[in-house]
Amino acid sequence: xxxxxxxxxxxxxxxxxxxxxxxxxxxxxxxxxxxxxxxxxxxxxxxxxxxxxxxxxxxxxxxxxxxxxxxxxxxxxxxxxxxxxxxxxxxxxxxxxxxxxxxxxxxxxxxxxxxxxxxxxxxxxxxxxxxxxxxxxxxxxxxxxxxxxxxxxxxxxxxxxxxxxxxxxxxxxxxxxxxxxxxxxxxxxxxxxxxxxxxxxxxxxxxxxxxxxxxxxxxxxxxxxxxxxxxxxxxxxxxxxxxxxxxxxxxxxxxxxxxxxxxxxxxxxxxxxxxxxxxxxxxxxxxxxxxxxxxxxxxxxxxxxxxxxxxxxxxxxxxxxxxxxxxxxxxxxxxxxxxxxxxxxxxxxxxxxxxxxxxxxxxxxxxxxxxxxxxxxxxxxxxxxxxxxxxxxxxxxxxxxxxxxxxxxxxxxxxxxxxxxxxxxxxxxxxxxxxxxxxxxxxxxxxxxxxxxxxxxxxxxxxxxxxxxxxxxxxxxxxxxxxxxxxxxxxxxxxxxxxxxxxxxxxxxxxxxxxxxxxxxxxxxxxxxxxxxxxxxxxxxxxxxxxxxxxxxxxxxxxxxxxxxxxxxxxxxxxxxxxxxxxxxxxxxxxxxxxxxxxxxxxxxxxxxxxxxxxxxxxxxxxxxxxxxxxxxxxxxxxxxxxxxxxxxxxxxxxxxxxxxxxxxxxxxxxxxxxxxxxxxxxxxxxxxxxxxxxxxxxxxxxxxxxxxxxxxx
Numbered sequence: 001x002x003x004x005x006x007x008x009x010x011x012x013x014x015x016x017x018x019x020x021x022x023x024x025x026x027x028x029x030x031x032x033x034x035x036x037x038x039x040x041x042x043x044x045x046x047x048x049x050x051x052x053x054x055x056x057x058x059x060x061x062x063x064x065x066x067x068x069x070x071x072x073x074x075x076x077x078x079x080x081x082x083x084x085x086x087x088x089x090x091x092x093x094x095x096x097x098x099x100x101x102x103x104x105x106x107x108x109x110x111x112x113x114x115x116x117x118x119x120x121x122x123x124x125x126x127x128x129x130x131x132x133x134x135x136x137x138x139x140x141x142x143x144x145x146x147x148x149x150x151x152x153x154x155x156x157x158x159x160x161x162x163x164x165x166x167x168x169x170x171x172x173x174x175x176x177x178x179x180x181x182x183x184x185x186x187x188x189x190x191x192x193x194x195x196x197x198x199x200x201x202x203x204x205x206x207x208x209x210x211x212x213x214x215x216x217x218x219x220x221x222x223x224x225x226x227x228x229x230x231x232x233x234x235x236x237x238x239x240x241x242x243x244x245x246x247x248x249x250x251x252x253x254x255x256x257x258x259x260x261x262x263x264x265x266x267x268x269x270x271x272x273x274x275x276x277x278x279x280x281x282x283x284x285x286x287x288x289x290x291x292x293x294x295x296x297x298x299x300x301x302x303x304x305x306x307x308x309x310x311x312x313x314x315x316x317x318x319x320x321x322x323x324x325x326x327x328x329x330x331x332x333x334x335x336x337x338x339x340x341x342x343x344x345x346x347x348x349x350x351x352x353x354x355x356x357x358x359x360x361x362x363x364x365x366x367x368x369x370x371x372x373x374x375x376x377x378x379x380x381x382x383x384x385x386x387x388x389x390x391x392x393x394x395x396x397x398x399x400x401x402x403x404x405x406x407x408x409x410x411x412x413x414x415x416x417x418x419x420x421x422x423x424x425x426x427x428x429x430x431x432x433x434x435x436x437x438x439x440x441x442x443x444x445x446x447x448x449x450x451x452x453x454x455x456x457x458x459x460x461x462x463x464x465x466x467x468x469x470x471x472x473x474x475x476x477x478x479x480x481x482x483x484x485x486x487x488x489x490x491x492x493x494x495x496x497x498x499x500x501x502x503x504x505x506x507x508x509x510x511x512x513x514x515x516x517x518x519x520x521x522x523x524x525x526x527x528x529x530x531x532x533x534x535x536x537x538x539x540x541x542x543x544x545x546x547x548x549x550x551x552x553x554x555x556x557x558x559x560x561x562x563x564x565x566x567x568x569x570x571x572x573x574x575x576x577x578x579x580x581x582x583x584x585x586x587x588x589x590x591x592x593x594x595x596x597x598x599x600x601x602x603x604x605x606x607x608x609x610x611x612x613x614x615x616x617x618x619x620x621x622x623x624x625x626x627x628x629x630x631x632x633x634x635x636x637x638x639x640x641x642x643x644x645x646x647x648x649x650x651x652x653x654x655x656x657x658x659x660x661x662x663x664x665x666x667x668x669x670x671x672x673x674x675x676x677x678x679x680x681x682x683x684x685x686x687x688x689x690x691x692x693x694x695x696x697x698x699x700x701x702x703x704x705x706x707x708x709x710x711x712x713x714x
Contacts, residue, residue, distance in 0.1 A: 004096070005210050005217065007183035008032075015064060020076035023048075023064075025089040030060035031181050034092050034214035036118045037137060037415035039423065044084050048075045058578065059120035061181045096215055098143050102709050106270035107145035110135060111258045113250070113278035114157075114239055115150045117213055119577040121182075122156035122175055123220065125239055126507045126541075127603055128313055130577065132275055133213070134413035134603075135702075138695035140214030141415075141436070142712055144703060147267060149258035149279075151250065152177060152209050152220035157239045160541050160574045164481045166557025168542055168550045172238065177222070182211040185219065185265075194225070195260045198334040199249045204232050206257050219265075221257045242545055248323060248331040251365065255282030256335065259289070271707050273309045274373070277320065277365030281332070283308060283372040284339040284348070291340035300340075301372070309706050310373035312366060312405070313600050315386045316511075322364035325349060354393055370394055370405075375706045378407040379601040382624045382637075386597050408706065409622060410601040411698035414438045414690075417607040419585030421461035425454060437714075439697035444690045452679045453672065459588070459612045459682065464497040466586025470537065471495055474570050487566050494567015495535055500666045502616075502658075503587030503608070505539035505575060511598040514540070514552045517591075518559050519651040527658060529564035532667050534658070536568070537587060539575040580604070585611040589662060592617040593650060596637040606693040612682045616657055618650065622693060631685040633657045 008031050016027035026045075035041035036058075045060050046053040049071035056062035064072075075081055114129030115121070117136065124130060132148070139146040154177075158170040177184070185208040187193040196203045205225045211218040223235040235249045255274075259282045262269060274280055283304055290300035314320050328349060329336070336348035343350070350356035351371055352363030370376050370391060378384040384407030388400045395403050415435055418426070426434065429450050430443060437443040474491035506512055517536070518524060527534050538556065542549030559565050572579060584590070590608035592599070592615070599621035606622060608615065617623040619637030627634045635653045640646035665677050691697065703709040 005183065005185075005212070007185050007210055008212055011183040015061065019064060020072055022076045022082045023072060023085065025085050026060070026064060029085075029089055029092060030064060031183070032092055032212045032214065033117055033121075033137075033181070034095055034140065034212075035060070035088060037413065038088060038091060039415075039427075040084055040088060044081070044088060047078075047081055047084075048072065057120050058118065059179070059181065062120075062179055065179075092214075095140070098215075100145050101143045101712050102145055102703075103270070104145045106268060107147050108139070108707055109147050109149060109258065109262060109267075109269035109272045110139075110275060111149045111254065111272060111279040111282065112275035113150065113254060115148060115218060116577055117211065117218070121180060121211065122576075123150060123153050123239065124577070125157040128276060130580075131410055131603060134411070134416065134695045135275075135699060136213040136216045136218060137413045137416060138411075138699045140216045141413075142696065142699060142703075143215065144699065144709075144712065146216045147262065147269070148213070148216060148218035149254070149261065150218065150220050151236045151239075151254055152222035152224075153236060153239045154222075154224055155238045158541070158544060162477075162481060162553065162557075162571060162573050164483050164557075166554035166571075168553055170544045177209050180209075180211075182209045182220070184208075185210050193261075193264060195257060195264055197253050197256050197260070198338065199232070199235070199252050200245075200331050201334075202229055202232050204228055204235065204249075204253065206253055206261075208261055219258075219261055221253055221261065223253060240543070244323065244327060245331050247321070248327065251278050252281050252332060252335055255279040256285045258282050259285040263289075269307070270709075271307055271309055273311070273702070273707070274369055275311050276313050277310075277369045280310075280365040280369040280372070281335070283368065284335065284341075288338065288340045297342055305372060305374045308369075308373040309702075310369040310376045311379065311408075312369075312376065312387055313379055314366070315378075315383055315390065315598055315600050317390070320364055320366040322352070322362035324362050325359070328352075328363050366391075367394060376405045377706060378405055380409045380621050380625065381407050382597055382620060383407060383600040406705070408698060408701045409625060409693070410603050410606070411693050411695040412603050412606045412610070413695040414610060417581065417584060417610050419458075419462040419465075419581075419611040421458040421465075422585070422611050425450065425458045429454075438694045439691050439700060441687070441691045444687045447683050447686045447690075450683070452674050452676060455612065455679050455682055456674050460497070462586045462611050463501055463588060464586075466501065466537070466582050467495050467497040469582050469586075470570050470572065473572060477571075477573050487560075490566035491570055495570065499568075500532075500534045500589070500663060501537060501587050502534055502589045502591060503537045503583050503613075504591045505537070505572075505580065505583050506592070506602075506604055508540040508542040508549045508552055509546065510548045510552060511595045512540075513593045513595055513647065513650070514538070515555055516593050516647060516651040516654060518556050519647060520655055521559055521562075523655045523659070524559060525562045525564060527655070527663070528568040529562070532663055533564075533568055534663065535570075537570055537572065537583060539572040539579060539583060541575055580607070584608040584613065587611075587613050588666065589614050589616050591654070592621075592623065593635065593654060594618055594620050595643065595646070596620040596639055606689065609685055609689045609693065612686065614678075614681055614685055616654070616662065626689050626693060628684075628688060631681060631688050633661060 016024040049067040112132040116124035116130035116133040155172040341347040352368040388403035471492040478488035584607035602621040615632035
């Protein structure tokens with residue numbers, strides 16, 4: 001059973017002892033990320049010392065330990081600020097005291113390689129991790145008993161710098177868990193709780209850190225322990241490490257370590273939810289435990305499958321990693337030996353092959369997870385179709401529709417991704433407690449009655465906040481790249497808070513097709529330099545090993561030679577959660593042009609919806625379900641094997657829509673300066689997409705249809 005953690009309580013008590021008395025409630029708040037989606041959480045910490053809040057990347061522990069004593073004393077004497085602190089502390093306490101909606105002794109164990117909870121916890125890279133963070137937050141909001149397990153990456157994911165030519169450069173910054181809002185998990189003897197995972201010739205010693213995400217504990221496994229070899233300590237150093245052997249070691253620590261940790265903590269999950277294939281090796285630990293209880297092999301596998309749910313996110317073969325026999329056995333041979341499989345190492349390898357009988361095939365995590373789970377799902381309706389066709393080979397004799405992969409379309413955590421102006425507006429009009437009803441269409445029906453001038457004012461306020469942020473960043477970014485001062489200054493002076501702002505920000509894999517924006521340079525330059533100019537904002541990272549992805553950015557930078565581009569287009573470096581929040585909240589139009597059918601779901605557009613942004617996207621992933629002809633714009637989502645022809649056709653469609661529909665609608669104003677047709681589309685987008693693509697609907701779907709918990713109470 002999950003309880004309030006003595007480790008967190010100890011850490012918060014230590015912090016409280018260093019603070020002025022009236023600020024001491026902040027210590028417990030700082031160790032509970034529930035503050036991050038409270039309406040006043042971030043603003044409250046910023047009020048203590050805005051400069052240090054920014055310098056610490058929104059890390060409340062660092063703020064309270066590093067801010068000047070004078071700032072803390074001033075805050076301690078601010079009666080209104082202390083009232084807000086008490087109110088937030090009471091809000092968080094009330095959240096923890098609500099009764100659970102299912103058996104708290106049998107939580108859902110959600111295991112994932114990355115978690116994007118907040119920018120101050122750098123253990124995520126992109127969409128997979130941010131989705132995982134949103135699921136934990138929504139489970140907390142629904143009082144659904146859940147425990148997360150991931151890895152404590154000391155160096156996290158890479159940071160990005162772009163040079164003047166547009167070439168991406170990577171660097172890593174080590175983070176110290178002692179300076180993060182988490183606590184080392186201790187055993188009954190007061191010493192760090194440890195477990196062991198066999199990797200190569202070493203029994204890795206693994207410790208754990210606990211992070212509180214509201215009511216949901218997130219445990220992060222860490223091999224940076226002095227008893228381990230240098231290579232062993234490196235296993236949990238970097239997210240998506242390029243070294244294949246280290247990645248296999250990470251998968252063992254994540255999957256096997258998750259099962260062993262929860263057992264050591266006395267937590268018996270009702271179900272293990274494997275979010276992507278990275279933790280799939282955990283099924284062997286579950287199997288070995290069932291065998292140790294005396295079950296025969298078939299019965300043990302049946303028991304394992306009854307407890308495992310698997311979500312696949314990758315609709316291409318290349319994205320589902322596989323490893324040659326020697327690679328697997330070198331790193332995981334001893335794990336195979338202790339798995340209690342009757343067939344030993346051969347059976348271990350076979351479960352990960354597409355054809356178990358073909359010993360020449362490599363082994364992969366996705367086939368293993370599909371074979372060893374009770375339920376498997378894709379993350380949108382179209383992705384479900386693609387996944388069933390793709391993995392039909394594992395189920396010979398079945399038609400694609402008979403392949404046991406369903407879908408639960410992704411959703412986003414509404415309180416996290418609402419821009420401040422839109423949250424204030426919806427709080428006024430949707431009724432008290434509306435966030436708890438965000439998955440109900442009737443909740444959003446009230447948007448129809450919000451006056452157009454108020455909706456437009458919220459949109460303009462969010463765009464203004466975005467442009468102000470870009471102006472602050474763009475000069476430093478450009479000077480750091482070595483651009484001329486005139487070009488750097490144009491970025492700050494040329495961006496206009498009243499101008500139609502178009503955003504494109506996501507992981508820069510080639511299938512995302514950022515290059516379409518620059519495929520017709522004359523039309524792009526005409527848009528930013530015309531009589532009704534627009535401004536573009538770009539952001540995103542290519543994986544360090546993805547040279548093709550890096551090339552898309554470099555090709556985009558060739559447009560900077562046009563003088564008009566300097567002040568009306570910006571590429572923002574080092575895309576992360578805080579930057580994403582600004583972009584999805586502030587952009588008027590969110591562009592997404594993946595090559596169909598390769599967009600499993602996508603969630604950035606769902607976040608943009610919450611800020612009143614309108615979608616201009618290919619009919620793939622979630623937008624194939626969300627678009628209804630009146631709530632945004634769409635580009636054909638048909639599959640075309642002639643990629644060159646498809647790119648030219650889709651680039652043409654993108655610019656046709658921008659030139660003929662988007663720009664004219666934005667500038668079609670009434671006597672009061674309100675673009676009534678635009679606002680009508682905003683209303684329609686909020687009303688149709690808000691309830692369908694929120695995390696509350698998604699987590700309820702998981703609980704009802706996959707976890708077997710039945711409909712959660714409302």
